[in-house]
Amino acid sequence: MDNIAGSPVEGANFFGRSAVAQDLWDTLQNDDILLLGPRRIGKTSAARAVMTLARDSGWKAIEINVAACVDEKGFLDKLGAELKKAIDSLPGKLWDGARENLGALGNRIKSLKLGGFGGTVDISLSGPDSDDWSKVGNDLLTLLDELDNRWLIYMDELPIMLFNIIRQDQTGGVLRVRRFLDWFRNDVRALAGAQKVRWLISGSVGLDTLVQEHGMADTINSLNHQSLPPFSEALACQLIRELAARYTIALDATAIARLVAAIRWPQPYYLQVAFQHLRSLVTAAPATPPQDLIDKAVDQLIQPGADNDFHHWEKRLEMQLSPDLARLAKALLTQSATQPSGTRAENLLATVQQRHPNATDDEALALFARLRDILLRDAYWQPDDSTGGRHYHFPLEPLRRWWLRRNSL
Numbered sequence: 001m002d003n004i005a006g007s008p009v010e011g012a013n014f015f016g017r018s019a020v021a022q023d024l025w026d027t028l029q030n031d032d033i034l035l036l037g038p039r040r041i042g043k044t045s046a047a048r049a050v051m052t053l054a055r056d057s058g059w060k061a062i063e064i065n066v067a068a069c070v071d072e073k074g075f076l077d078k079l080g081a082e083l084k085k086a087i088d089s090l091p092g093k094l095w096d097g098a099r100e101n102l103g104a105l106g107n108r109i110k111s112l113k114l115g116g117f118g119g120t121v122d123i124s125l126s127g128p129d130s131d132d133w134s135k136v137g138n139d140l141l142t143l144l145d146e147l148d149n150r151w152l153i154y155m156d157e158l159p160i161m162l163f164n165i166i167r168q169d170q171t172g173g174v175l176r177v178r179r180f181l182d183w184f185r186n187d188v189r190a191l192a193g194a195q196k197v198r199w200l201i202s203g204s205v206g207l208d209t210l211v212q213e214h215g216m217a218d219t220i221n222s223l224n225h226q227s228l229p230p231f232s233e234a235l236a237c238q239l240i241r242e243l244a245a246r247y248t249i250a251l252d253a254t255a256i257a258r259l260v261a262a263i264r265w266p267q268p269y270y271l272q273v274a275f276q277h278l279r280s281l282v283t284a285a286p287a288t289p290p291q292d293l294i295d296k297a298v299d300q301l302i303q304p305g306a307d308n309d310f311h312h313w314e315k316r317l318e319m320q321l322s323p324d325l326a327r328l329a330k331a332l333l334t335q336s337a338t339q340p341s342g343t344r345a346e347n348l349l350a351t352v353q354q355r356h357p358n359a360t361d362d363e364a365l366a367l368f369a370r371l372r373d374i375l376l377r378d379a380y381w382q383p384d385d386s387t388g389g390r391h392y393h394f395p396l397e398p399l400r401r402w403w404l405r406r407n408s409l
Helices: 018-028 043-056 072-088 093-111 133-146 158-168 173-190 207-213 233-246 253-263 268-284 290-300 308-320 323-336 345-355 361-377 397-406
Strands: 033-036 060-065 151-156 197-203 224-226 382-384 391-393
Touching: 018 033, 018 043, 018 197, 018 224, 033 043, 033 207, 043 060, 043 151, 043 197, 060 072, 072 093, 072 133, 072 158, 072 173, 093 133, 133 173, 158 173, 158 197, 158 207, 158 308, 207 308, 207 361, 233 253, 233 268, 253 268, 253 290, 253 397, 268 290, 290 397, 308 323, 308 397, 323 345, 323 361, 323 391, 323 397, 345 361, 345 391, 361 391
Parallel strands: 033 197, 033 224, 060 151, 151 197
Antiparallel strands: 382 391
């Protein structure tokens, strides 16, 4: 196994989650999946492992990343382009007909112009008789019914695309997002051949937060919600042990456990990147016992210039929440970052009351509970009742240390 800290891992480097990929694949036999979680926890690696299982079972599998899309046309462009690649790669008269139909659909996608944020409104977003994006999308997916295959479509970063639509179209963006999700929930499933297609949707910004904040939680209730739990301590130690053997770094069981404990929330990426820093330090100081370099290796994760991964945790709050709510969430996180054990719930509630002096006790509690649930769901916090009174703390220790460094003198 290689020490890969950045790119998605595949094949022999996909460690520890084969059973997770199999469970996702089993679920896809009957349901579409929504796989949410912060960046760098292995969603893409797991999804590509599922795509391999799909292809091994005779399915066609394609991947589209829609993070850069700012409208519905961008989504259709991405979907049409990947379907074209898949169809072009296969011979036969049946596929020749599909290519011709797909080419015509591609021309229709190119002709779509969506307005609402400075563009020209050539097509109404709500007109029932117009050839708008949803009709083109329906025809694009109906094309798959003509083919003797089942399809897995892995769509990455759908929540970011939807936030892009809201941000770019401040007047009608929320309604457009509602329509897109309603189309996906209702229209797509009613198409001829809908049972031939399964969707694996992932995102690093909470789609559940988006729909709850805008009162449209019903639009995703047909998706099977999944997440990627961290490794067990034993599995995390096995990962470090195999990496140490691969790169001939002498780490005993105590040192390996110490490295895992320093991460605290042992997602494979953070274990890999900590080991990568350790490798560099061992190379630079070969006379120093590797176990004496572990603390320095973990500390390097949070230093300026090496901390790019953690900035996303801050920015995603600004993407999901209003400015006032994002500021309050950051203040609560900074308060809980002062100790590894976190902060008592009562003290966090007091901060909400202090920042909102005109709120009643019930209003302050409701606001705290709203933010608490978002921070728990998005893995900023974990609850802990073991120290007397509920505390909320960062599960990822390097993130806690980075947050404290970034928000203190």
